[in-house]
Every structure is written in C-alpha cells, then in structure tokens.
Amino acid sequence: MISLKALGKNPFKTLLIFSSITIAVMAIFLISSVSQGVIGMYSKMIKTDGDIIITQKGISDTFFSNVDIALMQKIDALQDVASSYAMIVGASPIGHIPIAGIYGTTQNHMSHYKLIKGKYPKEGEVILGANLAKQFATVSVNIGSKSFGISGVFSSEIGFEDGGAVMNIEDAGKLFNRSASFILVTSDSPNSTDDIVKKIALLDDEIEVKTTQNFVKEYNQFKIIENSSLVVSTLAFAMGLMGIASVMSMIVNSRKEEFGIMRALGKSRLFIIKNLFFETLIMSVSAYLFAFLLSLGILAMLPHIEMLHGYVNGTLSLSTALYVFASTLFMALFGSLIPAWIASKTDPILLINQGSA
Amino acid sequence: MIKAANISHFYGAEQVLFDLSFEIKSGEFLFLSGESGSGKSTLLSILSTLLKPSNGELLIDGESVEKIKNIDYFRQSKIGFVFQFHYLINYLNIYENIALAALEDKKQNIEKILEELGILELSSRYPNEISGGQRQRVALARALVNEPKIIFADEPTGSLDSKNSQIVYSLLAEAVKRGTTVVVASHDMQIENYATQIIRLKDGQIL
Numbered sequence: 001m002i003s004l005k006a007l008g009k010n011p012f013k014t015l016l017i018f019s020s021i022t023i024a025v026m027a028i029f030l031i032s033s034v035s036q037g038v039i040g041m042y043s044k045m046i047k048t049d050g051d052i053i054i055t056q057k058g059i060s061d062t063f064f065s066n067v068d069i070a071l072m073q074k075i076d077a078l079q080d081v082a083s084s085y086a087m088i089v090g091a092s093p094i095g096h097i098p099i100a101g102i103y104g105t106t107q108n109h110m111s112h113y114k115l116i117k118g119k120y121p122k123e124g125e126v127i128l129g130a131n132l133a134k135q136f137a138t139v140s141v142n143i144g145s146k147s148f149g150i151s152g153v154f155s156s157e158i159g160f161e162d163g164g165a166v167m168n169i170e171d172a173g174k175l176f177n178r179s180a181s182f183i184l185v186t187s188d189s190p191n192s193t194d195d196i197v198k199k200i201a202l203l204d205d206e207i208e209v210k211t212t213q214n215f216v217k218e219y220n221q222f223k224i225i226e227n228s229s230l231v232v233s234t235l236a237f238a239m240g241l242m243g244i245a246s247v248m249s250m251i252v253n254s255r256k257e258e259f260g261i262m263r264a265l266g267k268s269r270l271f272i273i274k275n276l277f278f279e280t281l282i283m284s285v286s287a288y289l290f291a292f293l294l295s296l297g298i299l300a301m302l303p304h305i306e307m308l309h310g311y312v313n314g315t316l317s318l319s320t321a322l323y324v325f326a327s328t329l330f331m332a333l334f335g336s337l338i339p340a341w342i343a344s345k346t347d348p349i350l351l352i353n354q355g356s357a
Numbered sequence: 358m359i360k361a362a363n364i365s366h367f368y369g370a371e372q373v374l375f376d377l378s379f380e381i382k383s384g385e386f387l388f389l390s391g392e393s394g395s396g397k398s399t400l401l402s403i404l405s406t407l408l409k410p411s412n413g414e415l416l417i418d419g420e421s422v423e424k425i426k427n428i429d430y431f432r433q434s435k436i437g438f439v440f441q442f443h444y445l446i447n448y449l450n451i452y453e454n455i456a457l458a459a460l461e462d463k464k465q466n467i468e469k470i471l472e473e474l475g476i477l478e479l480s481s482r483y484p485n486e487i488s489g490g491q492r493q494r495v496a497l498a499r500a501l502v503n504e505p506k507i508i509f510a511d512e513p514t515g516s517l518d519s520k521n522s523q524i525v526y527s528l529l530a531e532a533v534k535r536g537t538t539v540v541v542a543s544h545d546m547q548i549e550n551y552a553t554q555i556i557r558l559k560d561g562q563i564l
Binding site: 002005006008009257258260261262263264265266267268269347348349 | 402407408429430431432433434436438440444445446447448449453457458499
C-alpha cells in the first residue's frame with residue numbers, strides 16, 4: 001500500500017526504473033528467443049526426417065561438410081535402415097537478394113517440401129520458399145552464376161526453408177562443388193539406432209556418424225549461438241541491474257527525510273528495506289509483463305518483415321519465460337539491495353539537525 | 358520517568374555537552390531552553406534515544422537505554438516526536454500518516470485523536486492540502502497515537518504564527534494533564550507559561 005503510493009508520488013523516477021527493467025528484460029527475451037528460434041529452426045530441419053546424421057569428420061559446420069553420396073547405397077543395404085537421403089546446404093545470392101539458403105536434396109526427400117504452386121524441380125530448376133517467392137515474379141532466377149527455371153513454390157514453417165530455394169542435389173553439387181553436406185538416415189525402430197550408428201561409422205574413415213539428437217546437442221554452431229546469446233543477455237542483465245541500482249540510489253537520496261521520519265517513529269530498518277524491495281518488485285513484475293507482451297508482439301512480427309526473409313524467428317518457450325522472470329526478480333532485488341540498505345541506515349537525527357539549522 | 362546521569366557528548370574532538378545530570382518526573386512539562394549552539398538539540402536527541410551519548414547513562418521509565426534490546430519498538434511504543442517541520446509523508450493522507458506511526462493495537466485511537474485535535478475532517482486530505490498549523494496538529498496527533506509516556510518536541514512552533522503556537526502548546530499541556538511527560542526544546546519563551554520544569558543550557562552546561 002505504502003509502496004504503491006510511493007511509486008505514484010515519484011512518477012518520473014518510477015518510469016525511469018520501469019523503463020530500464022523493461023528494456024533489459026525485453027533484450028534478454030528477444031536475444032534468448034531469437035537464438036532459440038534459430039537453433040530450433042535448424043534442429044527441426046535436421047531432426048524431422050532422420051534419426052542419424054552423417055557428416056564429414058572434423059568439420060565444425062555442415063556448410064563445409066562434404067560426404068560421398070555413394071555411401072547412401074551401402075547405408076540402405078544395412079539391416080534396420082528404413083530410408084536415407086542426402087542434402088547439400090549452402091547460401092548464395094539469389095537474383096537481387098544478397099543471400100539466401102539453398103538446399104539441394106535427393107529425389108526421395110523432395111516431397112518434404114509441400115508444394116503450393118507448380119511442380120518439383122527437374123535438372124536446372126528450383127522451387128522457391130513462399131517467403132522468398134514474394135520477391136520474384138519472374139520464371140527464372142540467377143543463383144550464383146547460373147540461371148534456374150522456377151518450377152514451383154513450396155511453404156514451410158521453418159523460416160530458413162521458407163526463405164530459401166530447393167533444387168536437385170546434382171545441381172547443388174555443381175553449385176557448391178561437393179557431393180553432399182550430410183546424409184540423414186531413418187531407422188526402422190528407435191532401438192536399433194545406436195547399432196546402425198556403429199555400422200555406418202565402419203563404412204568410411206572420413207565420416208562422423210551421430211544420432212540427430214546428439215548432433216543437435218553437440219553442434220558447435222548452436223553452442224556459439226547459445227554462448228553469444230548468454231553473453232549479450234548477461235550484459236543486458238548487468239545494464240538493467242546498474243539502471244535499477246543508480247535510479248534507486250537517486251530515489252533513496254531524495255527520500256532521506258521520509259526514511260528519517262520512519263526511523264524516528266520507531267519503524268525498523270527491516271521495515272524500510274522491505275518497503276523499498278516491494279516497490280522495486282512491483283515495478284519489476286509490471287515491467288516484466290510489459291516486456292513479455294512487447295516481446296511477443298515483436299516476435300510475432302519478425303517472420304513477416306520482408307527484409308528478414310523469415311530467417312529471423314523467435315521461439316518464446318515457457319522455460320525462457322520462467323528463466324527471464326527469475327532473472328528479473330534477481331535483478332530487482334539485487335539492484336535495490338544496496339540503496340535499500342543505505343536507506344535503512346538513515347539517521348533520524350537529521351530531522352532534528354535540520355530543525356535547529 | 359527520565360534520569361540522566363553524567364551525560365557528556367562529543368562531536369569529534371569538540372565537546373558539546375558537559376556532564377549533565379537531572380531527572381524529569383512523570384507528567385512534567387519540561388522546557389529545554391537555550392541559545393542556538395547551547396546543546397539543547399543534542400540533549401533532546403540523546404533523551405529521545407535518537408543519539409547515543411559519548412559518556413553517561415540515561416534511564417527512561419526505569420530502563421537503561423543502552424540495555425534496551427529493541428530500541429525501535431521502545432521508541433514506537435513509549436516515545437512520541439514533534440519536530441519543527443511537520444515531517445509528514447507527503448504521499449500519504451493524514452489518516453495514513455498517523456496509521457504509519459500507530460502500533461497495531463493503537464490504530465483504534467486514530468479517529469478519536471483526530472477528533473480531539475479538531476482535524477477529523479482532514480483525514481482523507483494530503484499534507485500539501487492543509488495549512489501549516491493543521492499540519493503541526495497532525496504531527497501532534499501522530500505523536501499521541503500510541504499513547505506514549507513521553508513526547509519530545511523540537512521547536513514545535515518554529516514554523517507557526519503565534520495563534521497556532523498557542524494551540525500547539527495548549528494541546529501539549531492537555532497531554533501533560535493526561536499524565537504524559539512532555540519535553541520541549543525551543544527558543545520561544547512563551548512556553549514558560551506552560552512548563553512545570555525548565556532546564557536552561559549554555560555552552561553545553563546547565564545554568
């Protein structure tokens with residue numbers, strides 16, 4: 001009650017704290033969500049149609065991986081293997097678009113891309129993701145130094161795919177000068193996956209075989225994204241913390257007389273600390289809710305921003321929301337700790353000294 | 358009610374109070390007088406437990422202040438303060454200002470005290486919506502709400518005109534009649550008319 005009234009009495013300073021918490025929380029939300037979104041999109045691409053992934057040994061990124069596509073025949077012959085397909089993933093300028101994802105795939109995987117217009121590509125043709133297709137009203141498009149006919153348009157809920165182009169693996173191989181970036185294998189039953197991994201690993205010394213689950217967990221690019229996101233989130237957290245601490249110090253300084261009165265009236269130091277904590281808590285929870293709604297709005301808008309071609313996508317999970325909420329509470333309590341402590345130490349004698357001045 | 362024994366106080370190397378000993382009986386109206394710099398504010402601060410003396414012992418209601426474990430509760434339950442400036446919290450209304458000071462079991466006194474001081478109709482107003490005299494009456498109501506044994510007042514009429522000053526003195530005198538001990542530090546000699554005991558200070562010593 002007192003805390004609410006105190007906040008209302010200092011609207012400018014309240015707004016300053018509210019804003020610094022909102023901005024910090026929103027930054028943490030967006031950074032975490034976008035990095036999770038990027039990781040989510042790529043891992044979904046890999047996980048959806050395979051249990052096992054085969055990449056070139058010692059290569060940190062699938063973009064640089066080169067696996068012999070001929071391995072597919074040997075893999076298909078193994079016991080408990082249901083199917084396999086190969087893919088080339090690359091990025092290249094497409095027409096006037098400076099960079100977009102190019103996916104070359106074997107025919108048996110082409111149906112993964114749901115056509116909304118036209119037909120699947122033959123040699124020298126591509127199908128465009130719905131998001132990318134908005135940019136082209138032409139019948140052909142230049143990819144790298146070659147012109148490809150546009151045979152159709154597909155849609156995908158994965159932003160990387162929806163903003164990219166798909167072609168036959170042979171065409172992609174010529175474009176990116178490789179056989180396959182990776183081969184994905186589906187097993188007959190989940191129980192046989194580990195066995196198949198071991199058997200495939202024996203087929204070629206130059207390959208690395210993992211379950212897609214483990215691949216996603218250990219993929220260096222994801223670790224880089226997660227770590228970068230953690231660093232930026234920590235910086236945002238620290239800035240929010242400093243913002244709260246500095247504005248709370250200003251507030252405490254301007255309200256010294258009030259704390260002196262409370263101490264003279266016999267209110268304990270704990271009473272003052274609790275009230276200041278509560279004030280920060282009210283602001284933090286409101287700022288968190290506000291930042292949460294703003295972030296949801298921004299994340300909902302991201303896939304529709306044309307210049308991003310659907311490549312930037314955010315996933316706001318419950319665990320992120322809870323993690324950010326806990327960070328917000330910690331930021332609020334830790335940021336107000338020292339100012340509240342100083343406030344509680346206000347000597348009521350200042351009231352008498354002012355009076356006798 | 359209050360027994361001061363050999364109270365001395367230093368601010369750094371400067372001694373401002375010199376070995377003061379006196380006793381204030383229950384129900385007294387003590388006038389602490391003296392020029393600026395005589396040490397009366399320091400003495401009032403010590404008597405009201407806001408300041409620890411450098412030397413000497415202070416007993417309030419039979420308890421040695423130094424040995425009191427919960428000084429905050431002691432201050433809230435036994436002592437009332439009135440300052441030169443009303444020091445009301447400006448974002449709380451009059452009722453809430455008094456409620457802030459009130460112990461849980463004394464909150465029932467609030468309306469009665471406001472009525473006695475003639476300010477009941479102001480209870481929902483804020484300090485900046487009432488006059489200086491009314492504010493000082495609210496400050497007095499806040500000091501009285503816990504039915505304290507002692508009220509300390511530091512220049513309580515310093516910012517009031519003579520009419521409002523008289524009202525404040527009369528209200529303090531009323532409190533004395535009800536058995537409260539009142540200690541007032543002031544330059545205002547009018548208070549002599551109400552005081553039952555006077556301590557005059559000069560250069561930190563009782564004259």
